[in-house]
Amino acid sequence: MKAICFYFQIHQPFRLKRYRFFDIGNDHYYYDDFANDDIVSRIARNSYIPAAESLLRMIDESKGAFRCAISVTGTALEQFEHYVPEFIDLLKRLAETGKCEFLAETYAHSLSSLADPEEFAAQVKAHDDKIEQLFGVKPKVLRNTELIYCDEMAPHIYSMGYKGVITEGAKHILGWKSPNYVYAAATQPKLKLLLKNSKLSDDISFRFSNPEWDAYPLTADKYIDWIASTPADEQIINLFMNLETFGEMQSRDTGIFQFLEALPRFARERGIDFWTPSEAVQKLKAVGELSVMHPISWADEARDTSAWLGNKLQQEAFDKLYSVAERVRLCDDRRLKQDWNYLQASDHFFYMATKHFADGAVHSHFSPYDTPFQAFTNYMNVLADFIVRVEEQYPLTIDNEELNSLLTTIRNQEREIEQLNKEVSSMRQNLEHYNEEHLLRQKQTETAEKPAPAKKKPGRKPAAKKA
Incomplete structure (x- = not known):
């Protein structure tokens, strides 16, 4: 079939x-x-x-x-x-x-x-x-x-x-x-x-x-x-x-x-x-x-990732974006995280592709920019503002080693909290089980101590009257 x-x-x-x-x-x-x-x-x-x-x-x-x-x-x-x-x-x-x-x-x-x-x-x-x-x-x-x-x-x-x-x-x-x-x-x-x-x-x-x-x-x-x-x-x-x-x-x-x-x-x-x-x-x-030793994709004849990361413009933008990934994950700013999501879309890097611009057809259909260089400049301006906002949350003066140490501490605390939550849950289950057993034993004890109802003595049948 x-x-x-x-x-x-x-x-x-x-x-x-x-x-x-x-x-x-x-x-x-x-x-x-x-x-x-x-x-x-x-x-x-x-x-x-x-x-x-x-x-x-x-x-x-x-x-x-x-x-x-x-x-x-x-x-x-x-x-x-x-x-x-x-x-x-x-x-x-x-x-x-x-x-x-x-x-x-x-x-x-x-x-x-x-x-x-x-x-x-x-x-x-x-x-x-x-x-x-x-x-x-x-x-x-x-x-x-x-x-x-x-x-x-x-x-x-x-x-x-x-x-x-x-x-x-x-x-x-x-x-x-x-x-x-x-x-x-x-x-x-x-x-x-x-x-x-x-x-x-x-x-x-x-x-x-x-x-x-x-x-x-x-x-x-x-x-x-x-x-x-x-x-x-x-x-x-x-x-x-x-x-x-x-x-x-x-x-x-x-x-x-x-x-x-x-x-x-x-x-x-x-x-x-x-x-x-x-x-x-x-x-x-x-x-x-x-076996696929190097990343493949469905793009172009090469079927690789060069459509998004094939030139220096794309690589610079990509590296700059992910350089702040750990800091974004640490923050609680909902709007900042939303922008982080939107700025990761592969389309932004595709618009910077010079090889697509050379053949014109694919680039002109999808890109809102006249040239890949316009796409790069516009994206990097946006990214610069985004990174300023990230730095307000976690300054870039904190080097990666210090940041990794902070992340390790936070993750250890998360694991400790998770373990403690599991222990609390287990203790609650044990306590509920103990209470159930205690109530059952109490009922059994009360039943055993309760005096049995007195049995009625059988009455004598009245003697038959003589005629």
Whole structure:
């Protein structure tokens, strides 16, 4: 039996307003609310809402045979709640079907997994909590930002409670191997890997409406035939793409929605199932271990992290941001922590990519800046003001050694408090148990000491009268 595993990504960052050098220290609000409202509302109207409605119809018309997964960032959810709450309602309906799985990921679509494991774990937990709060489900499979993954992350991801992670089926990692199997992480064999089939995914995402493509036009029956013709022992075809592929990257008039909704019918005719990532991880055994020594992603031909950290501008901004991570975690300022989340979004670093600007197309579609240098300057101005606010909480004159000592003391105190709470809880349970036993013994004693009721002596029968 062959199965398709569909996963759709939804992310929107909080875009920064034009922030000048002279604003540093004077203006602590960094976001372009007009742009955020306009972009999120437009994409929701053109893509997210009609795509979610299509998924609901596909689940309903297939009587639950069609299944898929969605990964939606916390920053996107916050904007949907504010600007397009009707889309949140559609996501809730998808969750209620039980046929749409919600994946774990970083709350702010950050690159924290490359710099700060503690921050990475905190963001994933915050995201899980948000998903559970809104949709009543707890994610079981992790999708890291931009499908970033490497061997070093696997033990950490598994220790966080996830049995599977989805990532890119990068050719330089796979070699002769196929992405259409489940693999085990080389550094944690209990963690299973689901790999994106780039060719089949990109046929929909990028080539669907290209008249110069030799397979144009792409129809649902042709596409399912391609999947059915893969070797019989290749059991899982992972199709990973942005949800905005439908209606935004590929406009409605290309027929993309009709294509999507026709897939379950042709898949059923060819005996092909649809599975969620959790089902694939549960049902399929790993065919072997896969080693990924250096971080991979689903971006560009290189499938590495150079889209976000490939030049000196990006690296300087990235290092500067995470240099204050420990200090931010120590503070209790809610607004400061919110800004910390928003400033970690990978988009800010993507806008600084010079290689994307060279080819123009990708950069111009996503970036609100004219050049990567404008993106860098604007971000660094915002970051400078943010760091001033952090320094007001924990001055940068405190060196890292002193700060680490302070953190160690705080963590030791937290562990001591946790241990004391456990001891108090145990003592309460023992006390309750003692009270129950004491009451039981008291009742038994009272019963034993209570005199037994006197027995009535049998009366004599009256003598029979003589006649």
